[in-house]
Amino acid sequence: MTGPNAIPPKASTMTLETVSASKCFGGTQYVYAHEARTTRCRMQFSAYVPPQAADGPVPVLTWLSGLTCTEENFTVKAAVQRHAAEHGLLVVAPDTSPRGEAVPDDEAWDLGTGAGFYVNATQDPWAGHYRMYDYVVEDLPDVVVANLPADMSRRGLFGHSMGGHGTLVVALRNPDHYKSVSVLAPICAPTETGLGEKVFGAYLGPDRETWRAYDATELVKDGHTCAPVLIDQGDEDEFFKMGAMKIDAFQAACAAAGQPVTLRMQQGYDHGYFFVQTFMADHVAYHAGILNG
Amino acid sequence: MTGPNAIPPKASTMTLETVSASKCFGGTQYVYAHEARTTRCRMQFSAYVPPQAADGPVPVLTWLSGLTCTEENFTVKAAVQRHAAEHGLLVVAPDTSPRGEAVPDDEAWDLGTGAGFYVNATQDPWAGHYRMYDYVVEDLPDVVVANLPADMSRRGLFGHSMGGHGTLVVALRNPDHYKSVSVLAPICAPTETGLGEKVFGAYLGPDRETWRAYDATELVKDGHTCAPVLIDQGDEDEFFKMGAMKIDAFQAACAAAGQPVTLRMQQGYDHGYFFVQTFMADHVAYHAGILNG
Numbered sequence: 340m341t342g343p344n345a346i347p348p349k350a351s352t353m354t355l356e357t358v359s360a361s362k363c364f365g366g367t368q369y370v371y372a373h374e375a376r377t378t379r380c381r382m383q384f385s386a387y388v389p390p391q392a393a394d395g396p397v398p399v400l401t402w403l404s405g406l407t408c409t410e411e412n413f414t415v416k417a418a419v420q421r422h423a424a425e426h427g428l429l430v431v432a433p434d435t436s437p438r439g440e441a442v443p444d445d446e447a448w449d450l451g452t453g454a455g456f457y458v459n460a461t462q463d464p465w466a467g468h469y470r471m472y473d474y475v476v477e478d479l480p481d482v483v484v485a486n487l488p489a490d491m492s493r494r495g496l497f498g499h500s501m502g503g504h505g506t507l508v509v510a511l512r513n514p515d516h517y518k519s520v521s522v523l524a525p526i527c528a529p530t531e532t533g534l535g536e537k538v539f540g541a542y543l544g545p546d547r548e549t550w551r552a553y554d555a556t557e558l559v560k561d562g563h564t565c566a567p568v569l570i571d572q573g574d575e576d577e578f579f580k581m582g583a584m585k586i587d588a589f590q591a592a593c594a595a596a597g598q599p600v601t602l603r604m605q606q607g608y609d610h611g612y613f614f615v616q617t618f619m620a621d622h623v624a625y626h627a628g629i630l631n632g
Numbered sequence: 633m634t635g636p637n638a639i640p641p642k643a644s645t646m647t648l649e650t651v652s653a654s655k656c657f658g659g660t661q662y663v664y665a666h667e668a669r670t671t672r673c674r675m676q677f678s679a680y681v682p683p684q685a686a687d688g689p690v691p692v693l694t695w696l697s698g699l700t701c702t703e704e705n706f707t708v709k710a711a712v713q714r715h716a717a718e719h720g721l722l723v724v725a726p727d728t729s730p731r732g733e734a735v736p737d738d739e740a741w742d743l744g745t746g747a748g749f750y751v752n753a754t755q756d757p758w759a760g761h762y763r764m765y766d767y768v769v770e771d772l773p774d775v776v777v778a779n780l781p782a783d784m785s786r787r788g789l790f791g792h793s794m795g796g797h798g799t800l801v802v803a804l805r806n807p808d809h810y811k812s813v814s815v816l817a818p819i820c821a822p823t824e825t826g827l828g829e830k831v832f833g834a835y836l837g838p839d840r841e842t843w844r845a846y847d848a849t850e851l852v853k854d855g856h857t858c859a860p861v862l863i864d865q866g867d868e869d870e871f872f873k874m875g876a877m878k879i880d881a882f883q884a885a886c887a888a889a890g891q892p893v894t895l896r897m898q899q900g901y902d903h904g905y906f907f908v909q910t911f912m913a914d915h916v917a918y919h920a921g922i923l924n925g
Contacts, residue, residue, distance in 0.1 A: 611654055
């Protein structure tokens with residue numbers, strides 16, 4: 340790509356600005372900011388550095404958040420730090436979209452800022468900044484390994500809702516990067532839903548063939564695989580009940596392809612962070628069992 | 633009191649409106665709203681009902697929050713639910729001030745809404761609604777016992793910062809109500825600080841004798857006692873370092889009066905909810921050890 344939407348060359352140094360730092364469970368909860376190469380704006384992410392990192396690099400567990408979130412929601416609401424400290428994992432959580440005065444937005448809650456959907460947009464006005472797929476796959480790991488005590492040979496990926504979609508897509512397209520994968524209430528087949536048609540149409544244009552690269556179910560059908568996937572899903576989740584998750588379609592594709600999936604339906608739980616918080620210990624332990632194993 | 637600031641008679645029924653309800657760690661995290669008699673406005677509070685409440689009333693642990701908070705901060709940031717579910721405690725967290733169009737406010741962050749300081753204001757424009765002492769001591773327990781599976785014979789009180797001040801004052805003035813008391817980064821002697829002089833002057837007027845009823849250290853000097861107090865305080869807390877807490881004055885008064893206090897200085901921790909979250913397990917276990925004992 341050339342012209343005004345061209346991506347700058349990879350900087351030889353990647354400077355992190357510390358937005359905040361607070362001791363938590365013997366480690367430190369940071370919020371950092373940096374100039375992102377792919378999204379061409381200042382991006383924030385949070386990083387919990389566990390006490391074990393004082394003795395050397397530790398595994399990295401990256402969380403992808405859902406619609407409307409910044410890096411803050413997960414960081415303050417998921418109660419992940421206790422478990423990260425117990426298991427010695429560095430937990431990284433990026434924002435869900437580019438932000439700033441130069442970044443296009445939309446009045447809708449499900450398009451524009453807070454709704455990057457982990458795609459590389461190709462359509463105006465989004466193509467210049469909305470490159471969250473590349474941000475998660477390239478920029479974020481680059482800046483993490485350059486600045487934090489991260490063992491990049493032991494990486495896990497997890498996420499919630501739109502971030503569950505992002506987790507599955509990123510893991511399926513980069514199976515060598517992530518040894519462990521889990522999701523809570525994930526959007527599993529966005530191209531089969533009205534929401535997916537709206538946002539993929541806006542970001543990627545009308546050619547549905549280009550959407551397949553960002554649909555976990557289609558990726559599995561196309562032969563992509565990744566580490567075994569743990570899924571927790573509440574049966575009182577309003578989005579699940581309206582059919583937005585399509586976990587059944589993902590399960591069917593995985594069964595046909597031999598991709599291991601464990602789905603745990605959780606009775607009475609809804610879509611929010613009280614659900615996420617409840618099963619956070621299980622998810623961190625699942626990743627730690629693989630990454631520390 | 634008569635006239636426009638008179639408190640209405642206690643209603644024969646106290647209706648709770650459910651603002652939200654989400655399953656969490658096998659119990660339910662509620663946010664409720666009610667028309668409060670003492671503050672004469674609609675008040676919200678949160679209540680975590682643990683799974684054990686299905687078998688009958690459980691002990692009640694009430695949290696008082698700090699400056700700028702609503703009931704939400706503690707509820708989403710403190711990670712209390714896991715521990716409340718483990719120990720079978722009903723955890724209640726009120727707002728920190730009256731709110732609404734009819735409620736006076738101030739542009740400052742430390743006066744007016746979000747800054748009720750758990751006093752009964754006597755000065756205009758505050759006296760009509762700013763009665764958070766009575767709200768915590770009367771209204772909130774009344775509406776809790778009328779609607780929730782609460783064993784009011786087993787109650788504990790804890791809080792943070794301005795809510796640590798409220799906890800100590802309410803416990804010292806009502807020692808029969810609370811079997812267990814703990815605080816994190818508490819304001820212990822507000823009348824000795826510039827902040828206390830400002831807000832007590834505004835709410836209570838210039839007669840400093842009237843301030844003593846809302847100063848934990850003065851209450852202890854005046855012969856009040858309560859259950860043994862557990863205090864956690866971070867040594868990197870910016871408010872602590874500027875002398876706003878006066879824990880030493882409180883400790884000295886308690887030592888002279890024989891009031892048991894355990895102070896734990898926590899190295900490297902600041903004033904925020906990452907500190908609170910870190911020691912939440914200890915505080916809930918401390919209360920449970922007394923309330924379930």
